[in-house]
Amino acid sequence: MKKLINDPSNVLADSLVGVAAAHPELRVDHVNRIIYRGTPTAGKVAVISGGGSGHEPLHGGFVGLGMLDAAIAGEVFTSPTPDQVQEATKGADGGAGVLHIVKNYTGDVMNFEMAAELAEADAGVRVETVVTNDDVAVEDSTWTAGRRGVGITVLLEKIVGAAAEEGRDLAAVAEIGRRVNASGRSMGMALTSCTVPSAGKPTFDLPDDMMEMGVGIHGEPGRHRVPLASASDIAAQLVEPILSDLDFTGGPTIVMLNGMGGSPLIELYLMYGEVARILESSGITIARNLVGNYITSLDMAGCSVTVLKADDDLLRLWDAPVNTAGLRWGI
């Protein structure tokens, strides 16, 4: 295993030291592994998220004005504990309640739910939850009942963060979150496995001439293994299941071409060109786009496509100022 780490069992803690050093504008709770935007804003709905580490910049890189108020970091590919989430829920609340954004993985859903109950019982914090489940690849998967929550989480955190910033109440913010999730679909693929530091070896074996279509963000099996193909073939194989699942014509869309962590930007832009061409020839209007590494799987090579059916309200929230390490504009 070749990684820029010290003790493989200490990667998260060590990395948070670097986050704190690089971003003095954030407040890092090293005990509970929580990255806060600062102190809570009185009267503003707090938007928080979290999950296993290894998907950076998600979620910690999205803490800041216009996006998340706090991010809770579990160990690599492991849900944060209910205690951690409860601590962040109480720590981020500014009196207007807290929205939990949870990717649909069994451990995450359970731990966030338990934390919500504890924070409500213990400190009277009102919590609403949005569970993302946008991955069209498989219905159930390792660690998931139902569809997995993947790329839409990035777009949702941006849009919901903007809604909270402009003062909408908890129910309204949660409603926008659910609408974004319901209007978004994703599909991913891997050229290589990732390697979890504490495991020390690749999560799965993938022959040199094969790729995994529909892979999960932890290297969970996808739909099928198929022979390596060209970027244009890969784009077609990613886009087709998305378009079969939801009609994206008749309005603007936001499209993300996301890297899994190990694929360079020159390839991600190339893939975006292929994806955009297919979408446009299918009568879909791309109003906004995002190309780069946003929800990753450590050092996995590969990419995913997310398409979100938008409208004027969602586009306005998308364009609103955001000031985080991972996404920044209008500021």
Add this chain to the structure above:
Amino acid sequence: MKKLINDPSNVLADSLVGVAAAHPELRVDHVNRIIYRGTPTAGKVAVISGGGSGHEPLHGGFVGLGMLDAAIAGEVFTSPTPDQVQEATKGADGGAGVLHIVKNYTGDVMNFEMAAELAEADAGVRVETVVTNDDVAVEDSTWTAGRRGVGITVLLEKIVGAAAEEGRDLAAVAEIGRRVNASGRSMGMALTSCTVPSAGKPTFDLPDDMMEMGVGIHGEPGRHRVPLASASDIAAQLVEPILSDLDFTGGPTIVMLNGMGGSPLIELYLMYGEVARILESSGITIARNLVGNYITSLDMAGCSVTVLKADDDLLRLWDAPVNTAGLRWGI
């Protein structure tokens, strides 16, 4: 070779199609492989750069307000031709002259110099050139006489772009560029090789238990191969040669922890923590920092450190608004 590409000999052209699709605010000349910010701003010094592709977001990702007016893309790891550079020089000139920012590689230096002469002779464009040579690893290298130009190029393009934006003249903008280059030092390392698409196999072999210290951004040999070490050891091995080469105490610095393309963000932040600790314990004040993939080597795993001795003027230029795909703030 596992890559998200079509024809290996067409990667650059295909990727520029994606850049154009993703960034309608930019103007892409697909024939000459030039990314323009738009039409020239009359009376503003134009700042342009370029080089071999495979280092994205450098340079194309830095085209926009407050940074580059144009970027010229050569084939992967290959200098753009004099014709390409001449075309960009003429195309970006707003009448106040053009600054060429060139990384010190023999082909790049020669081709930019020829292009400057042609643009001056042909269209009367005034050109000044800043050649970066911040890499402390080796004195001469494959494709280089003298030190290689690496990470400082990113910081320099930002600072010089801001100086041009505020209306300084060509001589003044070039002078700031030379001052930044003279005040910056870098050192890089690789855990793995990269693979050039047209070659189809890794550029060099690196045993599983070894790493290359002082590697160049094309996989050129560095100072020495040493056994794999911990992040804190690697940080020490990167920082020591930088601090031995220039005194960074007594004023503010800007520090970049740059990923080579294949190392995930969780590791880059971890490395930044180690580097910041060493710098601060050496009496160096870090006023600003940048952590992420900015000057890459395709899919190489590894990182580099750049330290720039700054002052109030440079910090102000650093903080000035920038609006590009790869760096964005204050806007």
